[in-house]
Amino acid sequence: MVNDGPYQRQSSDSAYLFCKAAIEAGHQIERVFFYHDGVNNATKLTEPPQDDRNVVARWAKLAEEHGVDLVVCVAAALRRGIVEQNLAQGFRISGLGQLVESAIQSDRLVVFGD
Amino acid sequence: MLHIVNKSPGERATLASCLAHVRPGHSVLLIEDAVYAATKGHAAAGTVEAALATAKVYVLMPDLEARARAGAVIDGVVPVDYRGFVDLVTQNPRVQSWL
Amino acid sequence: MEETGIVKKFLFVNRKAPYGSVYALEGLEVVLISAAFDQDVSLAFLDDGVYQLAKGQNPKAIETKNFSPTYRALEGYDIEKLYVERESLQARGLGEEDLLVDVQVLGAAEMAALMDEMDVMISF
Numbered sequence: 001m002v003n004d005g006p007y008q009r010q011s012s013d014s015a016y017l018f019c020k021a022a023i024e025a026g027h028q029i030e031r032v033f034f035y036h037d038g039v040n041n042a043t044k045l046t047e048p049p050q051d052d053r054n055v056v057a058r059w060a061k062l063a064e065e066h067g068v069d070l071v072v073c074v075a076a077a078l079r080r081g082i083v084e085q086n087l088a089q090g091f092r093i094s095g096l097g098q099l100v101e102s103a104i105q106s107d108r109l110v111v112f113g114d
Numbered sequence: 115m116l117h118i119v120n121k122s123p124g125e126r127a128t129l130a131s132c133l134a135h136v137r138p139g140h141s142v143l144l145i146e147d148a149v150y151a152a153t154k155g156h157a158a159a160g161t162v163e164a165a166l167a168t169a170k171v172y173v174l175m176p177d178l179e180a181r182a183r184a185g186a187v188i189d190g191v192v193p194v195d196y197r198g199f200v201d202l203v204t205q206n207p208r209v210q211s212w213l
Numbered sequence: 214m215e216e217t218g219i220v221k222k223f224l225f226v227n228r229k230a231p232y233g234s235v236y237a238l239e240g241l242e243v244v245l246i247s248a249a250f251d252q253d254v255s256l257a258f259l260d261d262g263v264y265q266l267a268k269g270q271n272p273k274a275i276e277t278k279n280f281s282p283t284y285r286a287l288e289g290y291d292i293e294k295l296y297v298e299r300e301s302l303q304a305r306g307l308g309e310e311d312l313l314v315d316v317q318v319l320g321a322a323e324m325a326a327l328m329d330e331m332d333v334m335i336s337f
Binding site (some may be wrong): 003022110 | 118120122143145146176192195196197199200201204206211213
Binding site for chain 1 (some may be wrong): 219235242250252286333
């Protein structure tokens with residue numbers, strides 16, 4: 001669960017590096033759920049400077065290569081102007097039930113945020 | 115149980131809140147700005163040292179290296195990388211992030 | 214709503230004050246959704262999170278919705294296990310009588326023991 005936006009604080013970076021390490025260790029990351037300002041990780045309008053990491057593209061790549069389900073909370077997204085039109089590739093918008101469902105079905109849930 | 119703290123004790127009281135709920139055998143992982151608390155001479159170092167009596171304390175080295183404090187880890191605090199972070203999550207049956 | 218057959222012990226850990234940030238409000242939204250999954254749900258309020266339950270909230274002049282009555286409605290969703298940490302109340306000059314809903318007050322050690330029984334902890 002990622003509860004904070006990209007760049008402003010480190011939470012999204014920490015979550016990404018954790019997911020990457022877990023996958024490398026042979027674990028499965030079933031889903032990353034973006035909530036609160038975390039929904040801002042899913043905008044395709046982001047354009048970081050060339051010499052900086054691209055947080056959004058990095059998540060999308062992880063989803064593509066390892067089948068990680070990147071879910072953006074619809075209610076939190078609507079509040080913050082994240083809609084289908086500006087949703088980055090690899091992400092999908094869905095309800096909070098997806099978070100609860102993941103918590104029930106996965107072995108662990110780790111919360112990253114502010 | 116694994117407790118994760120991510121804020122500097124100079125900014126938030128989350129380390130203190132966490133340590134008030136650590137039970138014997140628990141693990142505490144310091145990440146992001148919380149890694150400063152695991153360094154010698156820090157005002158919060160005493161509370162971390164006290165926690166070591168009953169719990170295990172880990173510090174995420176990539177975060178400490180980024181912050182130029184990798185050489186100052188308190189004795190008894192275990193350095194881990196992201197793989198170590200993953201192992202802590204799998205070894206402990208539950209995780210609480212003190213945000 | 215969802216039939217998974219698995220019942221886990223969920224603890225929603227509320228540690229932030231309302232209004233100053235969105236965590237209390239959006240946290241409550243997760244709690245309400247969780248009710249549809251027939252899980253064993255508990256809520257913990259500690260540190261500034263105890264302010265979420267303060268009686269007499271009136272955010273009219275800051276043009277924000279007063280969502281505090283929702284805590285009283287949780288009972289209707291079969292969410293009845295609300296735990297508040299004693300030390301957090303005391304440190305803020307509050308008592309159980311200042312809260313808008315019936316809760317169980319626990320000391321920090323008891324709260325730690327409660328956490329140790331959980332399967333999932335979602336913290337805001």
